[in-house]
Amino acid sequence: MAAVQPFADEPHAVEQSTAISKPPRRSAFWAIRGRLERKTYLLIALLGFLLFIAGWWSVAASGWVNSVFLPTPPDVAQRFQTWLLEDNLLGDMGISVYRVTMGFLTAALMAIPLGLFIGTYRPVQAFFEPMIEFSRYLPAVAFVPLVLLWVGIGEGSKITVIWIGTFFQMVLMISEDVRRVPSAQIEAAQTLGATNGETVHLVIFKSALPGIVDTLRVTLGWAWTYLVVAELVASNSGLGYVILKAQRFLQTDKIFVGILVIGVLGLIMDQTFRLIHRKAFPWLYLRA
Amino acid sequence: MTTAKIEVRDVGKVFPLKRETRVALERIDLTVQANEFVALVGASGCGKSTLLRIVGGLETASSGEVRVNGQSVAGPGADRAMVFQDYSLYPWLTVLENIRFSRQLRTHREDMRVSVVKTALERSYALLEVMGLTQVKDAYPNQLSGGMRQRVAIARALLSRPEVLLMDEPFGALDAQTREVMHDLILHLYKLEHSTVLFVTHDVEEAIYLAGRVVVLAPHPGRIDSIHAVPLPESQQRTLDMKMAPEFLALKQTLLHRIRETSGVYTDIALLQRLTGGKTQS
Numbered sequence: 001m002a003a004v005q006p007f008a009d010e011p012h013a014v015e016q017s018t019a020i021s022k023p024p025r026r027s028a029f030w031a032i033r034g035r036l037e038r039k040t041y042l043l044i045a046l047l048g049f050l051l052f053i054a055g056w057w058s059v060a061a062s063g064w065v066n067s068v069f070l071p072t073p074p075d076v077a078q079r080f081q082t083w084l085l086e087d088n089l090l091g092d093m094g095i096s097v098y099r100v101t102m103g104f105l106t107a108a109l110m111a112i113p114l115g116l117f118i119g120t121y122r123p124v125q126a127f128f129e130p131m132i133e134f135s136r137y138l139p140a141v142a143f144v145p146l147v148l149l150w151v152g153i154g155e156g157s158k159i160t161v162i163w164i165g166t167f168f169q170m171v172l173m174i175s176e177d178v179r180r181v182p183s184a185q186i187e188a189a190q191t192l193g194a195t196n197g198e199t200v201h202l203v204i205f206k207s208a209l210p211g212i213v214d215t216l217r218v219t220l221g222w223a224w225t226y227l228v229v230a231e232l233v234a235s236n237s238g239l240g241y242v243i244l245k246a247q248r249f250l251q252t253d254k255i256f257v258g259i260l261v262i263g264v265l266g267l268i269m270d271q272t273f274r275l276i277h278r279k280a281f282p283w284l285y286l287r288a
Numbered sequence: 289m290t291t292a293k294i295e296v297r298d299v300g301k302v303f304p305l306k307r308e309t310r311v312a313l314e315r316i317d318l319t320v321q322a323n324e325f326v327a328l329v330g331a332s333g334c335g336k337s338t339l340l341r342i343v344g345g346l347e348t349a350s351s352g353e354v355r356v357n358g359q360s361v362a363g364p365g366a367d368r369a370m371v372f373q374d375y376s377l378y379p380w381l382t383v384l385e386n387i388r389f390s391r392q393l394r395t396h397r398e399d400m401r402v403s404v405v406k407t408a409l410e411r412s413y414a415l416l417e418v419m420g421l422t423q424v425k426d427a428y429p430n431q432l433s434g435g436m437r438q439r440v441a442i443a444r445a446l447l448s449r450p451e452v453l454l455m456d457e458p459f460g461a462l463d464a465q466t467r468e469v470m471h472d473l474i475l476h477l478y479k480l481e482h483s484t485v486l487f488v489t490h491d492v493e494e495a496i497y498l499a500g501r502v503v504v505l506a507p508h509p510g511r512i513d514s515i516h517a518v519p520l521p522e523s524q525q526r527t528l529d530m531k532m533a534p535e536f537l538a539l540k541q542t543l544l545h546r547i548r549e550t551s552g553v554y555t556d557i558a559l560l561q562r563l564t565g566g567k568t569q570s
Contacts, residue, residue, distance in 0.1 A: 182375040182376070184372040184373075184374065184375045184376035185375065185376055185377075185378060187344075187346050187364070187370065187372065187376070188370065188372060188376040188377075188441070188444070188445075189389070189393075190345075190346065190363075190364035191344055191345070191346070191364045191365070191366075191368060191369050191370035191445075191454070192366060192369060192389065192390040192393060192444070192445070192448070193364075193365060193366025193390060193393050193395035193396065193448070194393050194395075195393075195394060195395075198392070198393055198394065202389075202392060202393075203378065206378070206380055207378070207379075207380070209380075281380065282428075283379050283380055283428040283429075283430055284379075284430075286428055286430050286431050
């Protein structure tokens, strides 16, 4: 019986509690989930960037690392200029953007309806989901040789590799977005007399759409990853190909530029998606 | 003689769990007359929401049958509009668009004659006015308070004049003051609409104030414990002072007793003393 009465057996607990009654001091700057003025936020962000570049620069300039392997920031800037003005950087960017867009759009146009039905109807889920769960663990990169045999070395093969890398993830994430639609929204439509078809297109799709657009934004980042994979192994144009070629000639500065350009292009596309999100779904950005 | 609007006949509901099954409802018999306001109360787990959802067609009964207007219920339908506790509004539609949502549906499309469309349009404006939502008709649900959101949900359910209104703890998420305002609004609408209302709540006072009859359900398994007629004037003529009437308080006492007795939760002085380490502050 004594074991179940821990409360009465601890007379000291009360006395000790007075010792810790003083609240700990906390600064406003380090408040957990605290507020930060926009200006201060941007300043700190800028500081992060500057410190990174300064670190890179000082390591490169110190001579610790052979400059063949680590170019300085000015070297990279210089290379960017010559690539842009003499070596058709815009052409390389254009072909890469084209491939990403095509692969990504093909995947999205197939994944949206499929994800919508998987998330809505149990039999459809049972039919597709286990298969797709399995497929997404198949390494997309290992499909490259097969894709080359099947599709050839044209544009189709790059687009197919991007498709393999993004489609399966996209379907699963979109079906998850669809499953997150509150049942009360669905049931309200049903008790107002909506048919299944009306419930799917007037409620479930509309309700899941902001989540779907977010999913597309995230998967677009992966599309860029698979683009580089495709161009590294099976291409003679595009940013990935130029990066591979630069490696053969030990042009590390060019590799740096290639990586940075892909990063910036990805960032621009990501921000475009965020802008679309804000414009298309204004109700999500309202203050009560 | 009055006509039976909703007939619940020997309804049972069993939820299959991993190993065993859970009996949510057992042998429920209930008849709701046309234009009647019936409240369902009971301890949590008594199946009052499940019963409402079976009437609404959102759940299927494991046994027995529900008839509305003599027709067996096979699924949700426009004759039985339902109001939920929360999260049922469409955040991408404005207040007015939410209220008019049902106009897009095929069921209501036979009513596309000009006169009917005009009536629906007028009715949506009338509902805005009755609900005090005219000022915010172009706002999105995110911009509204909880009470306003529920008013929109009720207006949306009422637009197509459903014969039966099913309400599943519609004011459960609102604060006490807003709730009182909503009660008078509901009584006012009930007077205007002549609909039949089945209302689920955990608030006994709310049940008595609104309903003509209060049904107490008991849990484990969910079953009807008792049915009480409210000894007040008809729902349409109730006023706030009646909450102080001796009949009101007596019924409240009885209902609370029934719920406590059937809930299986009890407070034991010895148990409470252990929580405070033997020291009781009296």
